[in-house]
Every structure is written in structure tokens, then in C-alpha cells.
Amino acid sequence: MDYGLEDFVTRKSQNLDLLEYVRCDCPVCHKKNTFSITMTIFGVLYHCFHTNCDTKGIIKGNIKSRGRLIKDTLNKNTIPKIQEVLDMSNFDFNSINTVKSVLIKYNVYFVRDKACIAVDVKENRIVFFTWDRGGGKALSGIGRLLTGFPEYGVPKWKKYYTTEVYPIVFNCKSNYRGNPLYTKTCVITEDVFSALRVAKHHDAAAILGTSMTDFQIEYLHSLGFENIVISLDKDAQTSAIKLSETLSPYFKRVLTLPIDNDIKDMNGNEYSKYITSITKIRRKLHATGNN
Numbered sequence: 524m525d526y527g528l529e530d531f532v533t534r535k536s537q538n539l540d541l542l543e544y545v546r547c548d549c550p551v552c553h554k555k556n557t558f559s560i561t562m563t564i565f566g567v568l569y570h571c572f573h574t575n576c577d578t579k580g581i582i583k584g585n586i587k588s589r590g591r592l593i594k595d596t597l598n599k600n601t602i603p604k605i606q607e608v609l610d611m612s613n614f615d616f617n618s619i620n621t622v623k624s625v626l627i628k629y630n631v632y633f634v635r636d637k638a639c640i641a642v643d644v645k646e647n648r649i650v651f652f653t654w655d656r657g658g659g660k661a662l663s664g665i666g667r668l669l670t671g672f673p674e675y676g677v678p679k680w681k682k683y684y685t686t687e688v689y690p691i692v693f694n695c696k697s698n699y700r701g702n703p704l705y706t707k708t709c710v711i712t713e714d715v716f717s718a719l720r721v722a723k724h725h726d727a728a729a730i731l732g733t734s735m736t737d738f739q740i741e742y743l744h745s746l747g748f749e750n751i752v753i754s755l756d757k758d759a760q761t762s763a764i765k766l767s768e769t770l771s772p773y774f775k776r777v778l779t780l781p782i783d784n785d786i787k788d789m790n791g792n793e794y795s796k797y798i799t800s801i802t803k804i805r806r807k808l809h810a811t812g813n814n
């Protein structure tokens with residue numbers, strides 16, 4: 524960290540309230556009005572927009588919010604405590620045959636961590652969970668109806684908590700939910716089935732849409748990811764570019780990987796090409812110490 528730069532950013536951000544920003548000349552490349560400083564719950568983010576300047580970073584701590592001071596908000600303790608406790612007795616974690624036949628429809632033939640999937644026997648849904656780091660408690664769950672023809676008014680997807688929606692993160696290395704060994708790179712997909720397919724080879728997170736809340740970004744960050752590869756469905760490429768702009772100050776590298784076909788619909792050939800390109804990206808990042 525360049526302390527001159529830190530001083531500059533700290534001075535400029537002094538009067539900013541949460542989510543306010545200022546634009547000014549870049550103290551590094553000295554280009555006019557290319558430097559942006561934003562006050563966020565993560566810390567003070569700064570970023571130069573000039574193509575030839577990669578000055579960006581975050582100063583944690585001393586975050587001002589509505590006049591009060593929040594220190595080092597970016598740590599695990601900022602993840603809200605879950606108020607609800609889900610009655611797990613409704614979930615069957617052993618009905619792998621039911622689950623298998625559903626997953627195959629979405630070209631998912633391999634699941635490393637079966638503990639992240641269950642069947643809600645009462646509601647007839649396949650449910651995907653996000654666990655806490657110890658693996659003892661489900662933080663959130665989202666479930667899809669198993670039947671093709673739902674009754675009128677019954678939603679296809681159901682959120683199992685009323686609290687913030689966590690991204691559903693699948694780990695590509697360990698097969699026990701409580702002890703995930705995340706790589707430094709996470710592939711972001713829209714839906715759970717695409718993320719699950721990717722997770723055979725790479726860590727993947729389903730963001731359940733085409734944009735992310737501050738909360739979701741903070742959660743991914745708390746898992747230690749440094750690089751993000753965005754792979755939204757083909758009809759969402761504008762959103763993908765927007766999302767990469769939102770994420771780029773928070774992570775070391777944010778890349779978008781354009782795809783011709785939704786991941787869950789790719790045939791074997793398309794899919795292996797896609798996975799190979801991510802492997803190449805990770806290898807390149809690894810060569811620079813950032814895999």
C-alpha cells in the first residue's frame with residue numbers, strides 16, 4: 524500500500540456518507556477526473572477508470588455510516604445472524620435417486636457435495652443449501668418444485684428463509700460442506716443447476732438472478748475469493764457487463780466469459796470447451812500468483 528495514496532483517499536473521503544462518492548484527478552496517472560472514491564460498507568473503495576492505469580483498492584476500517592463509525596466491517600461477523608432455525612426434519616438428504624433424475628435433466632451428472640442438496644418431502648421440492656463455515660447450520664436454502672405441473676399459485680422456486688438470500692456456493696475440491704477448501708477463483712452463474720454443473724471442475728456460485736446485492740458480494744468476499752469469472756446466461760450479457768463493473772473494485776480480477784448457450788443447456792462438446800477456457804484463465808491467474 525502506498526501511504527501517500529492512502530492519505531489522499533482518506534482525505535478526499537472525509538465528508539462522504541455511506542454509498543456517496545467523489546470523482547477527482549488520479550493521483551497516480553494524473554489524468555483528469557478519472558479517479559473515483561466511494562464509501563461502502565466494505566471500506567473506502569478507490570478506482571481509476573483510465574485504461575492505462577490499474578490503480579484501485581480498498582481502505583478498510585473507519586467506515587462512516589450515518590455519522591457513526593464502523594470499524595473493519597469486512598469480516599465474518601458482518602454476516603447477519605440467522606433468526607430462523609429451519610426444521611430440518613422435512614428434508615431428506617438421502618433421496619439421491621429422485622435428485623439424480625432431476626439433475627440429469629439439467630446436464631448435471633456429478634455432484635461432489637451431496638450434503639448441499641436435499642428433497643423437501645412435504646413440498647416435493649429439490650432444495651439447495653448454503654451452510655455456515657462449520658457446516659452445522661443451513662444459512663439459506665432455495666427449492667424448486669419437482670413436478671412439472673404445479674398447482675395454480677404455487678411458485679416454481681421457493682426461498683426457505685426470509686432473511687437475505689445467500690449465493691448458493693458449490694466447492695470443487697472438498698466433499699464435506701463444513702470444510703470447503705475454496706480456490707481463489709469463483710465462477711458466477713445465474714441459476715443453481717448451471718453452478719452445480721460447473722462445480723465439478725471449478726468453484727461456482729449461483730446468484731439467483733443477474734445482479735448481486737451488497738450482502739451477496741460481501742459473502743463471496745468473506746469466503747476468500749479473489750477472482751471472479753462471470754458467466755450469466757446468453758440473454759443477459761448487458762447485465763454481465765454491469766455486474767463486472769460493480770464487482771471490479773471488490774476483487775483482484777473480474778472477468779466475463781461470453782457464452783453462446785446457457786451452461787445448463789450446453790451439449791458435451793460446448794461444455795468441455797467452456798470448462799477448458801476457465802481452466803486456462805485460472806492457470807494464467809495462477810502464473811501471476813492469483814489462481
Ligand SMILES: [Zn+2]
Pocket residue numbers: 549550551552553554557571572573576577578
Ligand atoms: Zn490513474
